Amino acid sequence: MLLGVHCSVSGGLEHAFDEARTLNLDTFQVFTRNQRQWKAKPISEDEKKAFATAWANNPKVKVIFSHASYLINLASADDGLRHKSIAGFTEEVIRCHELGLAYTVLHPGAAGEGSEEDAMNRIADSLKKIVAETHGSKVKILLENTAGQGSHVGYKFEHIRNIMDLAGSDRIGNCFDTCHAFAAGYNIATEDGFHKTWEEYDRIIGLDNLFAIHLNDSKGDLGSRLDRHDHIGQGKIGKLAFKLMMKKFQHIPKVIETDEENNMDEVNIKLLRELAA
Numbered sequence: 196m197l198l199g200v201h202c203s204v205s206g207g208l209e210h211a212f213d214e215a216r217t218l219n220l221d222t223f224q225v226f227t228r229n230q231r232q233w234k235a236k237p238i239s240e241d242e243k244k245a246f247a248t249a250w251a252n253n254p255k256v257k258v259i260f261s262h263a264s265y266l267i268n269l270a271s272a273d274d275g276l277r278h279k280s281i282a283g284f285t286e287e288v289i290r291c292h293e294l295g296l297a298y299t300v301l302h303p304g305a306a307g308e309g310s311e312e313d314a315m316n317r318i319a320d321s322l323k324k325i326v327a328e329t330h331g332s333k334v335k336i337l338l339e340n341t342a343g344q345g346s347h348v349g350y351k352f353e354h355i356r357n358i359m360d361l362a363g364s365d366r367i368g369n370c371f372d373t374c375h376a377f378a379a380g381y382n383i384a385t386e387d388g389f390h391k392t393w394e395e396y397d398r399i400i401g402l403d404n405l406f407a408i409h410l411n412d413s414k415g416d417l418g419s420r421l422d423r424h425d426h427i428g429q430g431k432i433g434k435l436a437f438k439l440m441m442k443k444f445q446h447i448p449k450v451i452e453t454d455e456e457n458n459m460d461e462v463n464i465k466l467l468r469e470l471a472a
């Protein structure tokens with residue numbers, strides 16, 4: 196059913212497979228580097244080998260993808276920061292390529308003081324450069340829908356569509372986050388709202404552009420624009436939406452990104468498997 200979690204790489208990238216094995220996962224997400232620092236050491240040959248060996252020993256894992264650093268802002272009007280972001284994200288695509296990861300998930304960017312339209316133009320221009328710079332790679336760049344916190348763009352399906360159109364590459368798709376969508380005002384919590392949301396999604400973004408899903412409940416209310424994840428079924432979204440998600444998207448990799456303390460990854464995965472049954 197392609198269900199997993201965000202796995203920790205503490206102790207080395209290959210250690211992501213430890214949790215995958217324990218929870219019997221067939222997909223997972225990782226940070227390939229410290230997500231709160233600009234600098235990252237290139238991946239060494241030994242690290243690549245260790246990762247490949249761990250994967251070969253865990254053949255149940257079918258799809259692995261990364262989440263890009265939170266520092267990256269391709270929308271920044273500050274040339275220095277934007278160029279740093281372009282370089283940092285280009286590096287991330289290369290790291291994914293070297294590890295054999297399918298996708299990297301990116302928050303589109305924050306407009307700051309400027310308009311959303313200018314922000315989206317800068318994101319698309321940046322993406323064009325990154326795609327060109329990594330033209331030998333098949334790694335797809337998945338723009339994640341946001342909650343619309345602060346000045347972040349990407350909280351409307353139209354934003355994702357617009358950036359994809361402007362960037363014009365078949366290597367750009369979408370990662371759908373349930374918490375962010377709900378916080379942005381898409382009411383997936385009711386059966387009617389769920390179906391309306393996915394009809395709208397298909398009309399604007401297109402279901403063929405959906406490559407990964409983040410399954411998170413929301414601490415914030417519908418339309419609150421708060422990016423605060425909650426455990427499955429314990430937030431304002433509730434179990435029904437996750438049952439519907441599990442049934443509708445069996446073939447799309449789905450990962451949980453909630454606090455993993457107190458074995459909560461195990462609890463959340465168990466619940467999602469029950470809902471899918």
Ligand SMILES: [Zn+2]
Pocket residue numbers: 262300302339
């Ligand atoms: Zn994210």
Ligand SMILES: [Zn+2]
Pocket residue numbers: 339372409452
């Ligand atoms: Zn997410």
